[in-house]
Amino acid sequence: MLGRVTLRGRVMLAYGLLALGLSTVLSIVTWTVVSDYLVQQREAAAETITADNGAALRYGLFGPPEPCRPSHERVECETPTLQPGVSVMEVMNSLPSTDAAATMLYLQDRWYAMTGKPSDLPPDLIQGAISGKVVQRRIEVGGQPVLAVGVPIGRQGDAFFEWHPLSSLDDTLQRMKITLIAAAIATALVGLAVGRLASTLALRPLAELTRVADAVARGKLDARLPAGNDKDLGGLARSFNQTAADLERRVAADARFAGDVSHELRTPLMTMLNSMQLIQNHRAELPAAVREPVELLGDDLDRFRRLVIDLLEISRDDGGDRGSREIVRIADLVRAAADAAAGREVTVVAPDAEALTLQADKRRLERVIANLVENAEDHAGGCKGVGVEAGGLGVVITVDDAGPGIGAEDRSRVFERFGRGETSGRGRGVGLGLAIVARHVQWHHGTILVTDRPGGGARFVVELPAKIS
Template sequence: MTASAPEEERASGLGARRTTSPPSGADGSGGRRGEPGSGLTRAYLFAQRTARALVRGVHTNWRRSLHLRVVSTTLVLSAVVMLGLGYVLVSQVRSGLLDAKIDTAVSDHRAGLNYALAELQESETVDRDRLLYNIVGELTSRSGDTGQFGVFILPSVDDEAGWATGENNSVPQRLITQIRQSTSDQQYHTYTRIEQDGAEEPALVVGAELTHAYELYYVFPLQHEQEILDLVQHTVVLVGALLVVLLGLIALVVTRQVVHPVRSAAGSAERLAAGDLTERMAVQGEDDLARLALSFNDMAGNLQEKIQELEELSKLQRQFVSDVSHELRTPLTTIKMAGDVLFDEREELEPTMRRSVELLQSQVERFEELLADLLEISRHDAGAATLGTESADIRDAVVKAVGDAEQIAEKRGIKVVMRLPADPCTAEYDPRRINRILRNLVVNAIEHSEGRDVVVTAAADRDAIAVAVRDYGVGLKEGEEHLCFDRFWRADPARVRTTGGTGLGLSIAKEDAALHGGWLQAWGMPGQGSQFRLSLPRRSGDELRGSPLPLVPPEFAMGRNFTREGEENP
């Protein structure tokens, strides 16, 4: 019967591992990097920058490349699986080798015990030392020429000499103590390391009590088993590495077959989104990717047809509006001339006829404004609108726009307050179009001010100029700050239009601002009024990055962080 060795000895394999601590400062942690400006410091900083650039490059490629992620994941998972399988395989081989060796060793040791006990019982010689020496020699000869094991007979008392075929220190003290403390004649074994040809190698030691005075030990070198285990480990490592590489190559090829068509589809989609309606994908085979390409091509074809139909319809609509506007000018001119004659003679007409003539004159003027706006919006739609830029002061445009709307404000009892800076606010813009924008904004503010004052503010900074028109009337609901620039849109359709607008003023103003490379934005709150802000670059053609005036009035922006660029940069 055998007793197992301690678990930590069994888990250690065939022999103990030695670890050697590196000398102090060998890893560079305790050394000096050099003084500032030295070659060592520059090399360290260069290596640090290179490492950071490499990490950033890998991270960027990892996020952008599906191919890299799939192949890398396959390699990592394959390596983990191979490590697990290799560990299990090596553990099984190690366990099998050691179990077989233990069984053989215990069997040989039991045979040696039986032989030694028989010799001791049959011999009647008085020279027991000589007898024990002969027993050791006989048992040692059974190991053969290869020296499969060594034999030791040690006395149970430490001060007596023992007989052995090698050094007695091959038997570990823990095994000796375990046998001497045992009350039975069972066998024990453990692992140790022995000196063999000037080198240490693992060994298995089996021992048991021979008589009350002596103990018999067998020492079995495990060098052969260690060589087998090393061969198995090297084979597993080599085969595992080859399998990981092969799996990586397989993943590379398979992923490329999938990723390449996907990349091609992405490129085609980008070109289609950029406006190339003739873009199509190449169809190869009849698999799922081929079906994707066919579906993409069908979608692109249908999209191209629909866009062409819409372009034709839009072109016809623009042409119709332009033609109708031009054709209506001739009869309108005749009607206006006749109306002017009647309007000039209205004092001589009866009261009923005089009122009719005045209504005719106002409606003819409104009709003329509508035709002018339709012609202007058709020019923007056709891309035929041009700028006549010149350097001008935006303060003059504000004063002119307020002056044009003065009569309307007086009729409604509204005061228009101008807050203009003392310094000039010059910029390169088209005065005709900017005057029209400001006039529309001021008139629109008067229309919706509910009898309250209207404030017009101008400001400028190094790169931009801005004009804000603020009213304290009905305001705008959430989402209407964008809808208010749509053609013919009205916040409240039931509301009576007292100023006779055409419904195209803000749409044309938005187009004029965009033509300058500027912004026209709106803010409003129900019951708190609204504010419209026009922002223009000071130099024609420059990109507008910010506005010198806030879009949200300061009293509503408290506690919120607004940038100089405003809340809604287009």
């Protein structure tokens, strides 16, 4: 799965995960510390309020505490008794108002309650307070969370109870939790944004390397990387530039060699072609056994002529021939080149394409159209038509043939040098015509592809960046 993620995506993901991890740890620590502090503060406040109310209740019920006196090496304290005429409910009603949701008193084995039900108190909490301990417990009453607190009020077996609502505390903790989660998510998003920015800056040299390498792969061998002063990338740039320079020199040398050989072959080739023409003119005078070998030799000489011409064309491109650009009317050029190559009218120009023009090398563009039409005539049952219409990059030129079509696995290979589809047959071609077409279309910043023609056959589609003059 990670292998499918781009390098930029990995950097962004690393930054995002790092930010998410740090924010998560910080959120957990903050939540733990703050929530524990708030809970402890709330419990301490509730216990203090309940103890104060218990002390006030004890004073109202029993009066001031009697001083203890020593007796026989121990201290004796008198058990407090209720003051005469004191109403327990009135004393409980006179307690200062607090946030307590309920107050209850267990006195002399009897319950007194202003609000709340003693049955809602846990038995162990009641038992702990009656035995003289200060106890507290978080419970739910009526579906609401409360903190129940019990304190003794001076006599063994008597205790005072209150419970304090925790809804506001729980709401505060819930809001803090949501805030921390949102902050963690926001931090992760910021980390992704920072990771994208960092990856853009860090991978900029790699993007430049990719661009230059792609240019070299497309035949622009003079493309170079700026070396700069970066100690980490300077060596890579210099090594790449040296490799590209060596490749450029090698290709130029090979192109010169092919051009020189082709030029040297032209003279003997013309001699052989003229001699063959002379022999064919006197074909009727030849013995019958010699006529078929002469015809085969003539076909091979014609293929040899095409090979020399194509090699000269390719060596011219590989040798750095930049050509000359001029404004041409595409409809007129295609019509003339296609009809001449087919020997008949095969071109149909859409009305919206009549005025389209292009900065082009006429020789190269004419060669593109002628090669496509000759390919259809020689190898694909004949040219069914050439179309010119506006669209794509500017103008779309289609060349249809009547052949069996080209399989999907061969559609890219037919544009390679000496690449021929399985249905090409022997014919007169040498496998360089479509390679020249692809080079010349690329030289014009266009595209070429092969599709199926409606009704059968192949359709070559050329798109060029044309505009209306």
